[in-house]
Amino acid sequence: xxxxxxxxxxxxxxxxxxxxxxxxxxxxxxxxxxxxxxxxxxxxxxxxxxxxxxxxxxxxxxxxxxxxxxxxxxxxxxxxxxxxxxxxxxxxxxxxxxxxxxxxxxxxxxxxxxxxxxxxxxxxxxxxxx
Numbered sequence: 675x676x677x678x679x680x681x682x683x684x685x686x687x688x689x690x691x692x693x694x695x696x697x698x699x700x701x702x703x704x705x706x707x708x709x710x711x712x713x714x715x716x717x718x719x720x721x722x723x724x725x726x727x728x729x730x731x732x733x734x735x736x737x738x739x740x741x742x743x744x745x746x747x748x749x750x751x752x753x754x755x756x757x758x759x760x761x762x763x764x765x766x767x768x769x770x771x772x773x774x775x776x777x778x779x780x781x782x783x784x785x786x787x788x789x790x791x792x793x794x795x796x797x798x799x800x801x802x803x804x
Contacts, residue, residue, distance in 0.1 A: 677777055711735070713730075714730050717735060
């Protein structure tokens with residue numbers, strides 16, 4: 675999997691990589707703030723009226739979100755009796771991304787030779803279509 679990141683960042687400048695990291699951090703922070711406000715708003719709208727509970731501040735809402743994520747969200751949640759506790763979080767990737775588990779072995783065995791053959795084949799196909 676180490677070559678996956680090298681492949682994804684191939685051809686990108688250091689400034690682009692740092693920009694993506696900063697943007698990702700800002701995006702994750704924004705989502706955390708948004709979740710906190712949504713939980714606070716929903717709690718303060720519903721819980722006092724329905725159950726007579728007190729209202730929450732923003733940080734209490736974030737704490738409730740984290741608590742519920744730990745208790746209910748975990749890696750596989752409740753009811754998964756088939757897996758052991760040690761391997762509960764280790765799941766096989768789903769979808770197209772699961773093919774990347776073979777990426778490192780491919781590059782060790784075939785490497786750039788297969789890639790160069792592919793590029794040559796694509797170049798020849800493009801020239802023959804023109």
